[in-house]
Amino acid sequence: MSDGELKVSKIKNGTVIDHITAGMAPAVLKILGIEQGCHDTVIVAMNVRSQRLGLKDMVKVENRVLEAETVKKIAIVAPHATVNIIKDFAVVQKIPVELPQELIGIVRCSNRNCITNIERVTSYVVVESREPLRLRCHYCETLIEGPYASVLLL
Amino acid sequence: MVQGPKLDWRGKDIISIRDLSREHIEDVLYHAQQIRPDPNLLQGRVMASLFFEPSTRTQLSFATAMQRLGGRVIGFSGTESTSIAKGESLQDTVRTVEKYADIIVMRHPLEGSARLVADTVSIPVINAGDGANQHPTQTLMDLFTIKKFHNRLDDLKIGLVGDLKYGRTVHSLALAFTRFRKIQLRLISPPNLRMPPSVLQELTGIVSYSETDQLDLSDLDVVYVTRIQKERFPDIEEYEKVKGAYVITPKVCETLKPTAILLHPLPRVDEITPEVDTLPQAKYFEQVQNGVPVRMALLKLLLLGA
Secondary structure (H helix, E strand, C coil): CCCCCCCCCCCCCEEEEEEEECCCHHHHHHHHCCCCCCCCCEEEEEEEEECCCEEEEEEEEECCCCCHHHHHHHHHHCCCCEEEEEECCEEEEEEECCCCCEEECCECCCCCCEHHHCCCCCCEEEEEECCCCEEEECCCCCEEEHHHHHHHEC | CCCCCCCCCCCCCECCHHHCCHHHHHHHHHHHHHCCCCCCCCCCCEEEEEECCCCCHHHHHHHHHHHHCCCEEEEEECCCCCHHHHCCCHHHHHHHHCCCCCEEEEEECCECHHHHHHHHCCCCEEEEEECCCCCHHHHHHHHHHHHHHHCCCCCEEEEEECCCCCCHHHHHHHHHHHHCCCEEEEEECCHHHCCCHHHHHHHCCCCEEEEECCCCCCCCCEEEECCCCHHHCCCHHHHHHHHHHHCECHHHHCCCCCCCEEECCCCCCCCECHHHHHCCCECHHHHHHCHHHHHHHHHHHHHHCC
């Protein structure tokens, strides 16, 4: 743990999502689908001091390897996050969290009158700007700004 | 107007003003100025006119444009007599239509419908209005009218008046002017009907604009008026307060420059009084007439190329 004095248990196998934008850990848990009935160990740290971000959140999930689509979703709520895959207490893979240019089937359009919210059409959103986050619906051209995107995740 | 570089139009769709570069816009306007009725030009071609909601001017002017070039028109207005009434999806409807027609012109109440259709079919698609989003051929005829009277689309002072919040024509027109130079936009509206921040964001740094609730038109080259709709106001008293402030009367027109032009996307209700119609600056009926050559040019370009 390079940032500050934080001491949390290591996990044997699973995923560590570090450098989550402070306050966004609950959104990451939602993306991971962690709710009642999940029996694996989940460690959440919020508002931890970070040299890079000032404050950050962190989530550790045992026995879970993230899919590419999940990483794209995390990029929307926590663009600076790092995802480390852990095996036998060691980092075996680092998955870069990078927002792609286009998000297909990841974020719903915020416009209730958009064709994608009425007919059976897969949502298709173009990333116009990463910071600040600005997305635009490919179909109806509605602008989706900043943190609002996190509530539109599919 | 002078022809610019030759552009390849075949197979292109006209969905949003955002898709059109300055060169594309100028090419359409050039061809709109040159085109004349020709019963042989599009002979044997079929335009599918799919109007999922009613329209007077747009539907008729597209049909007129196609017929003046010798093409035929099939289609519907309203969905009562179609398979859509039985629950058919938009994508299935247009997949069928593309087997019968060479080009689709569509108006639909849902935003994004035109792009979806363009992505679904292989024939060209022209958006004749998708909900509150885009109506690019209206913008092209607005620009054609402005160019016709001022002989330029750069270095203009333009006033957009009325409902700037919900009016798609003013959003598209403002965005179109980001393609041109030395444009000054004056956005004149009641405070609750200001231009949305998302549109202003796209203008910032490209087009100089100012927002005001004062109907000061004295130095403008173009005054583009839209209707303030009563249903946009949660409080009727608020509506009553502002409705008279943006009505164009002969007295208001006394402040206009002699060379200014007064435009309106129509239908007009009471935001321009009928007495204004005969003033030299009133150009809104010529504007609507320009819909035909602009649409003739688009049909020719998309079906035959430049």
